[in-house]
Amino acid sequence: MDVQKKKIAIIGAGPMGLACAYHLVNQNYVVDVYEADDRLGGMSASFDFDGLTIERYYHFICKTDTSLFELLDELNLSDKLRWHNTKMGFYYQGKLYPWGSPMHLLTFPKLNFISKLRYALHVFYTKSVSNWDKLDQQSATTWIRKWIGDKAYYLLWDYLFEMKFYEYKHNISAAWIGTRIKRIALSRKNLLTETLGYLENGSDTLLNALQQAIEAKQGNIYLQRPIEEVVMKNDQVQGIKVNGELLHYDTVMSTVPLPYVPRIMPKLPQTVLDKIQAIQNCGVVCVILKLSQPLTVNFWLNINDENILIPGLIEYTNLSPLVDHILYAPFYMPHTHAHYKNSNEYFLEATLDYCQRVNPEFSQDWVKASRVSRYDYAQPICSSDFYNQLPAIKTPIEGLLIADTSYYYPEDRSISESVQLGKSLAKLLE
Numbered sequence: 001m002d003v004q005k006k007k008i009a010i011i012g013a014g015p016m017g018l019a020c021a022y023h024l025v026n027q028n029y030v031v032d033v034y035e036a037d038d039r040l041g042g043m044s045a046s047f048d049f050d051g052l053t054i055e056r057y058y059h060f061i062c063k064t065d066t067s068l069f070e071l072l073d074e075l076n077l078s079d080k081l082r083w084h085n086t087k088m089g090f091y092y093q094g095k096l097y098p099w100g101s102p103m104h105l106l107t108f109p110k111l112n113f114i115s116k117l118r119y120a121l122h123v124f125y126t127k128s129v130s131n132w133d134k135l136d137q138q139s140a141t142t143w144i145r146k147w148i149g150d151k152a153y154y155l156l157w158d159y160l161f162e163m164k165f166y167e168y169k170h171n172i173s174a175a176w177i178g179t180r181i182k183r184i185a186l187s188r189k190n191l192l193t194e195t196l197g198y199l200e201n202g203s204d205t206l207l208n209a210l211q212q213a214i215e216a217k218q219g220n221i222y223l224q225r226p227i228e229e230v231v232m233k234n235d236q237v238q239g240i241k242v243n244g245e246l247l248h249y250d251t252v253m254s255t256v257p258l259p260y261v262p263r264i265m266p267k268l269p270q271t272v273l274d275k276i277q278a279i280q281n282c283g284v285v286c287v288i289l290k291l292s293q294p295l296t297v298n299f300w301l302n303i304n305d306e307n308i309l310i311p312g313l314i315e316y317t318n319l320s321p322l323v324d325h326i327l328y329a330p331f332y333m334p335h336t337h338a339h340y341k342n343s344n345e346y347f348l349e350a351t352l353d354y355c356q357r358v359n360p361e362f363s364q365d366w367v368k369a370s371r372v373s374r375y376d377y378a379q380p381i382c383s384s385d386f387y388n389q390l391p392a393i394k395t396p397i398e399g400l401l402i403a404d405t406s407y408y409y410p411e412d413r414s415i416s417e418s419v420q421l422g423k424s425l426a427k428l429l430e
């Protein structure tokens with residue numbers, strides 16, 4: 001068969017699936033992308049928020065997101081990238097403190113000088129790490145406690161782990177948290193100023209350009225077409241089942257969150273299924289409010305307060321200037337958590353209460369609109385020794401490749417890492 005005419009099906013039209021399709025059509029493959037949702041983007045998808053098109057989940061860009069910058073450049077979108085000096089806050093036991101610079105650390109009244117010095121040294125050390133192998137073997141909570149001591153760990157970190165990972169909080173790999181610390185620490189204009197980026201008109205700017213580039217090269221993107229099954233026979237992929245119909249492909253590439261894989265690929269070898277099923281994942285329920293005025297001056301507000309059951313509040317307008325003030329409240333939790341099944345109203349009420357606590361002047365009259373979105377598999381739990389837990393991207397089934405956001409471990413989820421992995425997936429077929 002002429003290799004240039006190979007037919008490829010990509011499952012998922014998030015940044016990874018689209019980036020993969022974009023590179024494959026440029027290599028002259030015949031590419032069809034299948035997306036279950038009614039829109040592009042997966043976790044980075046947008047919605048119409050009473051006339052404002054905005055992401056369902058907040059997105060910021062860091063100065064280290066080089067794969068994203070390369071893709072934006074190829075798509076002639078570099079001029080859509082904007083940078084903003086952002087402020088961070090820390091809400092600790094009922095009080096809001098400025099955070100995020102050496103001055104703020106020095107003037108923070110709740111830690112002694114030694115704890116502050118240890119905290120700063122930990123960040124400096126982490127910024128310098130480039131080989132994460134040793135940290136892959138360690139637990140994040142033990143590693144941080146060793147560096148900064150118990151007092152600073154419980155004050156600054158424990159609540160963040162608890163409110164995101166709950167029963168898995170001690171299972172997180174030190175390498176995973178290390179890359180997160182490094183990514184943020186390097187996104188600065190200088191020692192005093194954090195600088196974060198965003199795309200004009202949000203992630204849709206990238207997603208729509210990818211769609212255009214794919215379609216310009218005769219690639220197809222099918223929305224609202226959930227793949228029911230990846231069909232395989234004699235250790236070879238046959239194609240995919242959509243609406244009960246078998247469609248033949250030479251290669252199938254899955255970019256859907258890993259927990260969906262056993263459902264659509266029940267015939268994968270048991271050893272692969274076992275590995276996939278052993279990897280846990282947290283869901284997110286994310287409240288978004290459109291406010292008539294800002295709640296605080298911060299883009300990111302870290303929280304450690306027993307009355308507020310989330311690790312932070314994100315005021316997007318303090319990054320990307322918009323007419324309305326947009327605030328996100330993410331409730332991450334494993335599906336086993338009792339609250340996960342609570343109604344949207346429950347999460348909305350909780351968010352309004354948190355706003356009131358953070359800024360006592362907040363009034364419900366400020367809320368012009370609200371919305372609650374859920375993503376069932378939003379955050380893989382990358383535990384210690386994670387490198388050894390992932391099954392190979394090239395499965396034992398010929399022509400079947402699987403990847404998702406956990407595959408760029410130790411890096412955390414990001415659009416930049418997803419587009420980079422999408423490109424690497426395409427290269428595997430070269």
Ligand SMILES: Cc1cc2nc3c(=O)[nH]c(=O)nc-3n(C[C@H](O)[C@H](O)[C@H](O)COP(=O)(O)OP(=O)(O)OC[C@H]3O[C@@H](n4cnc5c(N)ncnc54)[C@H](O)[C@@H]3O)c2cc1C
Pocket residue numbers: 011012013014015016017034035036037040041042043044057058059060061225226227228255256257260264284286330375378404405413414415416418
């Ligand atoms: C709350 C939150 C905040 C975030 N903040 C940031 C940030 O600030 N900066 C940043 O860079 N990144 C951020 N991210 C991460 C970023 O959104 C993701 O890394 C990226 O969107 C992942 O893209 P993906 O294509 O790899 O996966 P996904 O976005 O998960 O895409 C997978 C796609 O597969 C589809 N699918 C599932 N099942 C099927 C099926 N059976 N058939 C067909 N299609 C199917 C899904 O609908 C989805 O569209 C955030 C994510 C969340 C949830």
